[in-house]
Amino acid sequence: MSPEEWTYLVVLLISIPIGFLFKKAGPGLKRWGAAAVGLGLTLFTCGPHTLHSLVTILGTWALIQAQPCSCHALALAWTFSYLLFFRALSLLGLPTPTPFTNAVQLLLTLKLVSLASEVQDLHVAQRKEMASGFSKGPSLGLLPDVPSLMETLSYSYCYVGIMTGPFFRYRTYLDWLEQPFPGAVPSLRPLLRRAWPAPLFGLLFLLSSHLFPLEAVREDAFYARPLPARLFYMIPVFFAFRMRFYVAWIAAECGCIAAGFGAYPVAAKARAGGGPTLQCPPPSSPEEAASTEYDFETIRNIDCYSTDFCVRVRDGMRYWNMTVQWWLAQYIYKSAPARSYVFRSSSLQRQRRKKTVLWTSMAVQRLRHRAPTAQGAGSISGLGTQILHASWHGQKLQKKPKTVLLFNQISRRSASNPLLRSPRWKESSSPFFFLTIHPFHFYFFLTRV
Incomplete structure (x- = not known):
């Protein structure tokens, strides 16, 4: 390290x-x-x-x-x-x-x-x-x-x-x-429940980074290897990359849980980054607070299992850095002046109650999940979201063109590949799909190397 x-x-x-x-x-x-x-x-x-x-x-x-x-x-x-x-x-x-x-x-x-x-x-x-001339009650999520x-x-x-x-x-x-x-907000048990995989991820990171160091890809000798060997090298290197982020984000979530930060009643149905989606009155007594069930979904930033074992690009983006994905959807995509033609097509089809076609069903699915990488595919607002996302990520100006390209292609691939979206593909695909062509492999190599 x-x-x-x-x-x-x-x-x-x-x-x-x-x-x-x-x-x-x-x-x-x-x-x-x-x-x-x-x-x-x-x-x-x-x-x-x-x-x-x-x-x-x-x-x-x-x-x-x-x-x-x-x-x-x-x-x-x-x-x-x-x-x-x-x-x-x-x-x-x-x-x-x-x-x-x-x-x-x-x-x-x-x-x-x-x-x-x-x-x-x-x-x-x-x-x-x-x-309106009259005062309303407190709105959900509104500042005082x-x-x-x-x-x-x-x-x-x-x-x-x-x-x-x-x-x-x-x-x-x-x-x-x-x-x-x-x-009355529980901390120790949720913290232990969240932290238990972190030591395992840490050991896997140390092992994989020792056997397959990232520095090797920056040496000229690496490019003398056969192409299959170089492609294979992406898998363990990016595996170490993911393990490192898993440890960091789990530790960060544990810090929040220890402070009771982001704790809301389960009935509030909190979302990562956004907080409660339903109005839930605070407990009025210590007894009521002690009997309330809490969760920490608001500060949940990574779903390790779903990230590693997903088979679709959209799912990989949704479960990775979840609070940032919510930020992109809420403050960039939804507020963009140009809306996706997929959205407009979906709205017209629902209003006229015509037979659903492929692109309309995909738009309805995007509206349900509200994932920015899938919603903005093929649209001006989606492209703008990906450019801004890449600009936020890029550490060096020299890497930004590659990052922009990758984020835009990820969104396009997510929308234009119905095979990976079908339930039949999802049921028949291997859970070790990520070991071969995990959607983040190419993003990593074009932006980090």
């Missing part, structure tokens, strides 16, 4: 006992204590490059205050423009940031765009309320008011997921601060 990987691991492991300390604390201690820990970790790992995150936060907050009715699009343009500048620092002759700074900047970009969208939704709801600068800073630097994720909304952050009877 490299020194950077050891640093990530130490940060993730430290967040677990810290979570237990913050779990039963009051809202004030949670807010400022978590922000102090996160800012301390950022300063320790990023040093003076922490200034990049501060500039991004201040710029976004200024846009929110100046134009609350359209701050989502403005914040999106600002954060990704600064991300582009951030990636071009070495080309401009400026000091190159550390990899930890890049990780902080990536997660911060997601959080600030989400915050701006939540503020815009609040502004729209308030205008509708004023126009526009956060101040200090509240924005505390959300941005909260130690939870500050480098590895999972992504969470400001509404989720507020629910954690104001969590009623936090002592």
Whole structure:
């Protein structure tokens, strides 16, 4: 393991006992204590490059205050423009940031765009309320008011997921601060239940990376090997890549579980990244809270089994980095000005009640699952989503064209291959399908090597 990987691991492991300390604390201690820990970790790992995150936060907050009715699009343009500048620092002759700074900047970009969208939704709801002349009850997921600068800073630097994720909304952050009877939220058992595969994944990572080191593909001798041998090498190398991310994301989820972060009643039917989808009143007494069943689906970032044993590209994208996939669907694809022609076709067919054809059934399936990689296939909005996704991922400007190409081709393959979508194929295919042509293999080799 490299020194950077050891640093990530130490940060993730430290967040677990810290979570237990913050779990039963009051809202004030949670807010400022978590922000102090996160800012301390950022300063320790990023040093003076922490200034990049501060500039991004201040710029976004200024846009929110100046134009609350359209701050989502403005914040999106600002954060990704600064991300582009951030990636071009070495080309401009400026000091190159550390990899930890890049990780902080990536997660911060997601959080600030989400915050701006939540503020815009609040502004729209308030205008509708004023126009109607009567006050409605609290809406699901709506903010109580526009956060101040200090509240924005505390959300941005909260130690939870500050480098590895999972992504969470400001509404989720507020629910954690104001969590009623936090002592009744179970932590230890859910943490152990979530953490048990991590040691196995860690051992598999160490073994596979030792036997098939990634550095070998950067040597000239590697390309002297026969083509079948080079193609086979993709499998163990990407296997190690997945195992490393499994360990990191499971540890990050355990840090959230230890703090009770993202805990909602099962009846709320929470989604990864988005939070509750059904209104569920908070418990009014310790006894009611103790009898309530909770889950941590809001901060669930990886489904290891479904990722490795999926047979369709769409499924692989859905179960990998789940909170980011939700962010892309919610804040990019759904808000895109151009809609998929598949969507329009599907809507017309349902309205006219004509016989369903292949493309319409595929569009209905996309609407049901709301996966951005499948929804945007063949459309302007889908292509825009993939370009932005690639821009968010790419660590170097030289890699961005390849990343854009791969994300767009992944979405096209997902939509244009009905054979992989059919139940007959899914039932007859081997569960070890991922060992041969796992959909992420080619993405990895064109973007990482």
